[in-house]
Amino acid sequence: MSSNPSPTALIVGASRGLGLTMAEEYAKRGWHVIATVRGTGKTALHELAQRSEGRIEIESVDIANADEITSLRQRLQSRKFDLLFVNAGVANDPEETAGAVSTDEFVRVMVTNALSPMRVIEQFESLVSSTGTIGVMSSGLGSVADNESGGWDVYRGSKAALNTMMRSFAARQAGNSRPLVIIAPGWVRTDMGGPNAALDVHESIRGVVDTITSCAGKPGLRYLDYRGHTIRW
Ligand SMILES: NC(=O)c1ccc[n+]([C@@H]2O[C@H](COP(=O)([O-])OP(=O)(O)OC[C@H]3O[C@@H](n4cnc5c(N)ncnc54)[C@H](OP(=O)(O)O)[C@@H]3O)[C@@H](O)[C@H]2O)c1
Numbered sequence: 001m002s003s004n005p006s007p008t009a010l011i012v013g014a015s016r017g018l019g020l021t022m023a024e025e026y027a028k029r030g031w032h033v034i035a036t037v038r039g040t041g042k043t044a045l046h047e048l049a050q051r052s053e054g055r056i057e058i059e060s061v062d063i064a065n066a067d068e069i070t071s072l073r074q075r076l077q078s079r080k081f082d083l084l085f086v087n088a089g090v091a092n093d094p095e096e097t098a099g100a101v102s103t104d105e106f107v108r109v110m111v112t113n114a115l116s117p118m119r120v121i122e123q124f125e126s127l128v129s130s131t132g133t134i135g136v137m138s139s140g141l142g143s144v145a146d147n148e149s150g151g152w153d154v155y156r157g158s159k160a161a162l163n164t165m166m167r168s169f170a171a172r173q174a175g176n177s178r179p180l181v182i183i184a185p186g187w188v189r190t191d192m193g194g195p196n197a198a199l200d201v202h203e204s205i206r207g208v209v210d211t212i213t214s215c216a217g218k219p220g221l222r223y224l225d226y227r228g229h230t231i232r233w
Pocket of ligand 1: 089190
Protein backbone atom coordinates (compact mmCIF):
# COMPACT_ATOMS: atom_id res chain seq x y z
CA MET A 1 0.00 0.00 0.00
CA SER A 2 1.25 3.49 -0.89
CA SER A 3 2.34 5.70 2.01
CA ASN A 4 1.42 8.69 -0.13
CA PRO A 5 -2.31 8.33 -0.93
CA SER A 6 -3.89 10.13 -3.85
CA PRO A 7 -5.21 13.62 -3.20
CA THR A 8 -8.99 13.69 -2.88
CA ALA A 9 -11.47 16.06 -4.51
CA LEU A 10 -15.14 16.64 -3.77
CA ILE A 11 -16.81 17.96 -6.94
CA VAL A 12 -20.42 19.05 -6.48
CA GLY A 13 -22.66 18.93 -9.56
CA ALA A 14 -20.95 16.40 -11.84
CA SER A 15 -23.75 14.50 -13.63
CA ARG A 16 -22.93 16.10 -17.00
CA GLY A 17 -21.19 19.01 -18.70
CA LEU A 18 -18.28 20.77 -17.05
CA GLY A 19 -18.60 18.99 -13.69
CA LEU A 20 -18.58 15.54 -15.29
CA THR A 21 -15.49 16.40 -17.34
CA MET A 22 -13.81 17.85 -14.27
CA ALA A 23 -14.34 14.56 -12.39
CA GLU A 24 -12.87 12.72 -15.39
CA GLU A 25 -9.86 15.06 -15.61
CA TYR A 26 -8.98 14.84 -11.90
CA ALA A 27 -9.29 11.04 -11.98
CA LYS A 28 -7.04 10.99 -15.06
CA ARG A 29 -4.48 13.08 -13.13
CA GLY A 30 -4.38 10.48 -10.34
CA TRP A 31 -6.84 12.02 -7.88
CA HIS A 32 -9.51 10.18 -5.94
CA VAL A 33 -12.79 11.95 -6.72
CA ILE A 34 -16.07 12.05 -4.88
CA ALA A 35 -18.50 13.57 -7.37
CA THR A 36 -22.18 14.33 -6.86
CA VAL A 37 -25.40 14.01 -8.83
CA ARG A 38 -28.98 14.91 -7.96
CA GLY A 39 -31.40 12.14 -7.07
CA THR A 40 -31.01 8.42 -7.67
CA GLY A 41 -31.20 8.18 -11.49
CA LYS A 42 -28.31 6.89 -13.59
CA THR A 43 -26.19 9.59 -15.23
CA ALA A 44 -23.10 9.83 -17.41
CA LEU A 45 -21.12 10.07 -14.16
CA HIS A 46 -22.25 6.55 -13.26
CA GLU A 47 -20.83 5.25 -16.56
CA LEU A 48 -17.60 7.17 -15.96
CA ALA A 49 -17.31 5.85 -12.39
CA GLN A 50 -17.71 2.28 -13.64
CA ARG A 51 -14.73 2.73 -15.95
CA SER A 52 -12.65 4.56 -13.31
CA GLU A 53 -11.18 1.55 -11.44
CA GLY A 54 -12.44 2.91 -8.13
CA ARG A 55 -11.07 6.44 -8.61
CA ILE A 56 -14.53 8.01 -8.77
CA GLU A 57 -17.14 7.61 -6.02
CA ILE A 58 -20.66 8.94 -6.48
CA GLU A 59 -22.67 10.85 -3.89
CA SER A 60 -26.00 12.62 -4.17
CA VAL A 61 -27.04 16.15 -3.24
CA ASP A 62 -29.45 18.79 -4.51
CA ILE A 63 -27.67 21.91 -3.31
CA ALA A 64 -30.90 23.91 -3.39
CA ASN A 65 -32.14 21.69 -0.56
CA ALA A 66 -30.39 22.66 2.70
CA ASP A 67 -31.33 19.37 4.39
CA GLU A 68 -29.62 17.41 1.61
CA ILE A 69 -26.42 19.44 2.12
CA THR A 70 -26.53 18.64 5.83
CA SER A 71 -27.10 14.91 5.14
CA LEU A 72 -24.17 14.79 2.71
CA ARG A 73 -21.98 16.53 5.28
CA GLN A 74 -22.91 13.85 7.82
CA ARG A 75 -22.19 11.03 5.36
CA LEU A 76 -18.77 12.46 4.53
CA GLN A 77 -17.80 13.63 8.01
CA SER A 78 -14.85 11.23 8.31
CA ARG A 79 -13.32 12.27 4.94
CA LYS A 80 -10.65 14.89 4.25
CA PHE A 81 -10.45 16.83 0.97
CA ASP A 82 -7.57 18.48 -0.88
CA LEU A 83 -10.08 20.19 -3.16
CA LEU A 84 -13.69 21.21 -2.64
CA PHE A 85 -15.21 22.53 -5.86
CA VAL A 86 -18.85 23.55 -6.36
CA ASN A 87 -19.65 23.43 -10.06
CA ALA A 88 -23.46 23.13 -9.98
CA GLY A 89 -25.35 25.99 -11.56
CA VAL A 90 -28.38 26.87 -13.66
CA ALA A 91 -29.21 29.51 -16.25
CA ASN A 92 -32.48 31.17 -17.16
CA ASP A 93 -33.61 32.76 -20.42
CA PRO A 94 -30.90 35.36 -21.14
CA GLU A 95 -33.49 37.83 -22.45
CA GLU A 96 -35.42 37.92 -19.16
CA THR A 97 -34.84 41.28 -17.51
CA ALA A 98 -35.80 42.04 -13.91
CA GLY A 99 -39.09 43.38 -15.24
CA ALA A 100 -39.82 40.18 -17.18
CA VAL A 101 -38.57 37.36 -14.95
CA SER A 102 -41.01 35.68 -12.58
CA THR A 103 -40.21 35.81 -8.88
CA ASP A 104 -40.02 32.00 -8.80
CA GLU A 105 -37.47 31.93 -11.62
CA PHE A 106 -35.39 34.68 -10.02
CA VAL A 107 -35.38 32.78 -6.74
CA ARG A 108 -34.46 29.49 -8.50
CA VAL A 109 -31.42 31.03 -10.19
CA MET A 110 -30.26 33.01 -7.17
CA VAL A 111 -30.71 30.14 -4.72
CA THR A 112 -28.97 27.62 -6.97
CA ASN A 113 -26.09 29.81 -8.17
CA ALA A 114 -25.34 32.06 -5.20
CA LEU A 115 -26.83 30.89 -1.91
CA SER A 116 -26.41 27.13 -2.31
CA PRO A 117 -22.71 26.99 -3.32
CA MET A 118 -21.90 29.15 -0.29
CA ARG A 119 -23.94 26.87 1.98
CA VAL A 120 -21.94 23.90 0.68
CA ILE A 121 -18.66 25.73 1.22
CA GLU A 122 -19.52 26.85 4.74
CA GLN A 123 -20.65 23.34 5.72
CA PHE A 124 -17.73 21.48 4.12
CA GLU A 125 -14.90 23.94 4.80
CA SER A 126 -13.80 22.06 7.92
CA LEU A 127 -13.36 18.86 5.87
CA VAL A 128 -10.85 20.59 3.57
CA SER A 129 -7.21 20.18 4.63
CA SER A 130 -5.45 23.29 5.93
CA THR A 131 -3.65 23.76 2.60
CA GLY A 132 -6.47 22.40 0.40
CA THR A 133 -8.25 24.48 -2.21
CA ILE A 134 -11.86 25.67 -2.16
CA GLY A 135 -13.37 26.76 -5.47
CA VAL A 136 -16.60 27.62 -7.23
CA MET A 137 -17.67 27.70 -10.87
CA SER A 138 -18.68 31.26 -11.60
CA SER A 139 -18.64 32.90 -15.02
CA GLY A 140 -17.06 35.81 -16.83
CA LEU A 141 -20.63 37.15 -16.81
CA GLY A 142 -20.28 37.53 -13.03
CA SER A 143 -17.82 40.41 -13.51
CA VAL A 144 -19.48 43.72 -12.63
CA ALA A 145 -16.60 45.68 -14.15
CA ASP A 146 -16.76 43.85 -17.50
CA ASN A 147 -20.54 44.14 -17.91
CA GLU A 148 -20.73 46.63 -20.75
CA SER A 149 -23.02 44.68 -23.07
CA GLY A 150 -25.84 43.71 -20.68
CA GLY A 151 -28.01 40.67 -21.29
CA TRP A 152 -28.23 37.64 -19.01
CA ASP A 153 -29.33 40.07 -16.27
CA VAL A 154 -30.48 37.50 -13.71
CA TYR A 155 -27.74 34.93 -14.36
CA ARG A 156 -25.09 37.68 -14.22
CA GLY A 157 -26.58 38.91 -10.97
CA SER A 158 -26.44 35.41 -9.49
CA LYS A 159 -22.77 34.90 -10.37
CA ALA A 160 -21.86 38.44 -9.20
CA ALA A 161 -23.62 37.61 -5.91
CA LEU A 162 -21.65 34.35 -5.68
CA ASN A 163 -18.40 36.23 -6.29
CA THR A 164 -19.25 38.80 -3.62
CA MET A 165 -20.12 36.14 -1.06
CA MET A 166 -16.84 34.37 -1.85
CA ARG A 167 -15.07 37.66 -1.09
CA SER A 168 -16.78 37.83 2.28
CA PHE A 169 -15.90 34.19 2.96
CA ALA A 170 -12.28 34.93 1.96
CA ALA A 171 -12.19 37.94 4.29
CA ARG A 172 -13.22 35.69 7.16
CA GLN A 173 -10.46 33.26 6.13
CA ALA A 174 -7.72 35.91 6.18
CA GLY A 175 -4.56 34.44 7.69
CA ASN A 176 -5.60 31.00 6.56
CA SER A 177 -3.33 29.14 4.13
CA ARG A 178 -5.99 27.79 1.78
CA PRO A 179 -6.15 28.94 -1.85
CA LEU A 180 -9.67 30.10 -2.79
CA VAL A 181 -10.61 30.30 -6.44
CA ILE A 182 -13.52 31.59 -8.48
CA ILE A 183 -13.41 30.10 -11.99
CA ALA A 184 -14.79 31.37 -15.29
CA PRO A 185 -14.67 28.39 -17.67
CA GLY A 186 -15.21 30.34 -20.92
CA TRP A 187 -18.22 29.82 -23.20
CA VAL A 188 -18.38 26.03 -23.44
CA ARG A 189 -20.41 23.55 -25.54
CA THR A 190 -22.57 21.91 -22.84
CA ASP A 191 -26.34 21.73 -22.33
CA MET A 192 -26.08 25.19 -20.78
CA GLY A 193 -23.57 26.71 -23.22
CA GLY A 194 -25.30 25.32 -26.32
CA PRO A 195 -23.85 23.98 -29.58
CA ASN A 196 -22.50 27.32 -30.82
CA ALA A 197 -20.24 27.95 -27.82
CA ALA A 198 -16.59 28.66 -28.49
CA LEU A 199 -14.95 25.90 -26.47
CA ASP A 200 -14.98 22.12 -26.33
CA VAL A 201 -15.65 20.94 -22.77
CA HIS A 202 -12.30 19.10 -22.51
CA GLU A 203 -10.35 22.17 -23.67
CA SER A 204 -12.07 24.31 -21.04
CA ILE A 205 -11.65 21.79 -18.24
CA ARG A 206 -7.98 21.07 -18.95
CA GLY A 207 -7.43 24.81 -18.54
CA VAL A 208 -9.66 25.00 -15.45
CA VAL A 209 -7.79 22.17 -13.73
CA ASP A 210 -4.39 23.64 -14.70
CA THR A 211 -5.56 26.98 -13.28
CA ILE A 212 -6.78 25.47 -10.00
CA THR A 213 -3.52 23.49 -9.74
CA SER A 214 -1.50 26.67 -10.27
CA CYS A 215 -3.15 28.19 -7.18
CA ALA A 216 -1.72 25.48 -4.88
CA GLY A 217 0.36 27.00 -2.11
CA LYS A 218 -1.02 30.50 -2.80
CA PRO A 219 -3.42 31.54 -0.03
CA GLY A 220 -6.17 34.04 -0.75
CA LEU A 221 -8.97 34.51 -3.25
CA ARG A 222 -8.50 34.73 -7.03
CA TYR A 223 -11.06 35.24 -9.84
CA LEU A 224 -9.52 33.50 -12.85
CA ASP A 225 -10.55 32.28 -16.26
CA TYR A 226 -9.75 28.84 -17.70
CA ARG A 227 -6.45 30.18 -19.09
CA GLY A 228 -5.38 31.39 -15.65
CA HIS A 229 -5.99 35.07 -16.51
CA THR A 230 -7.32 37.35 -13.76
CA ILE A 231 -10.84 38.69 -14.32
CA ARG A 232 -11.82 42.13 -13.09
CA TRP A 233 -14.34 42.08 -10.23
N1 LIG B 1 -21.29 26.22 -20.34
C1 LIG B 1 -20.86 27.46 -20.26
O1 LIG B 1 -20.61 28.11 -21.30
C2 LIG B 1 -20.63 28.10 -18.93
C3 LIG B 1 -20.03 29.38 -18.93
C4 LIG B 1 -19.78 30.00 -17.70
C5 LIG B 1 -20.10 29.36 -16.53
N2 LIG B 1 -20.70 28.12 -16.55
C6 LIG B 1 -21.02 27.50 -15.26
O2 LIG B 1 -20.43 26.22 -15.20
C7 LIG B 1 -21.21 25.35 -14.37
C8 LIG B 1 -21.56 24.09 -15.14
O3 LIG B 1 -22.22 24.46 -16.34
P1 LIG B 1 -22.49 23.45 -17.54
O4 LIG B 1 -22.33 24.24 -18.77
O5 LIG B 1 -21.76 22.19 -17.35
O6 LIG B 1 -24.07 23.25 -17.31
P2 LIG B 1 -25.00 21.98 -17.49
O7 LIG B 1 -24.52 21.13 -18.60
O8 LIG B 1 -26.40 22.53 -17.52
O9 LIG B 1 -24.76 21.17 -16.11
C9 LIG B 1 -25.15 21.75 -14.89
C10 LIG B 1 -24.76 20.82 -13.77
O10 LIG B 1 -25.17 21.42 -12.52
C11 LIG B 1 -25.99 20.49 -11.83
N3 LIG B 1 -27.00 21.17 -11.00
C12 LIG B 1 -27.86 22.13 -11.37
N4 LIG B 1 -28.62 22.48 -10.31
C13 LIG B 1 -28.23 21.71 -9.27
C14 LIG B 1 -28.64 21.58 -7.92
N5 LIG B 1 -29.64 22.31 -7.41
N6 LIG B 1 -28.00 20.70 -7.13
C15 LIG B 1 -27.01 19.92 -7.61
N7 LIG B 1 -26.58 19.99 -8.90
C16 LIG B 1 -27.19 20.86 -9.71
C17 LIG B 1 -26.66 19.67 -12.94
O11 LIG B 1 -27.21 18.49 -12.41
P3 LIG B 1 -28.52 17.78 -13.11
O12 LIG B 1 -27.98 16.90 -14.21
O13 LIG B 1 -29.15 17.02 -11.99
O14 LIG B 1 -29.40 18.87 -13.64
C18 LIG B 1 -25.46 19.47 -13.86
O15 LIG B 1 -24.61 18.47 -13.36
C19 LIG B 1 -22.43 26.18 -13.95
O16 LIG B 1 -22.19 26.73 -12.65
C20 LIG B 1 -22.48 27.27 -14.98
O17 LIG B 1 -23.14 28.44 -14.52
C21 LIG B 1 -20.96 27.48 -17.71
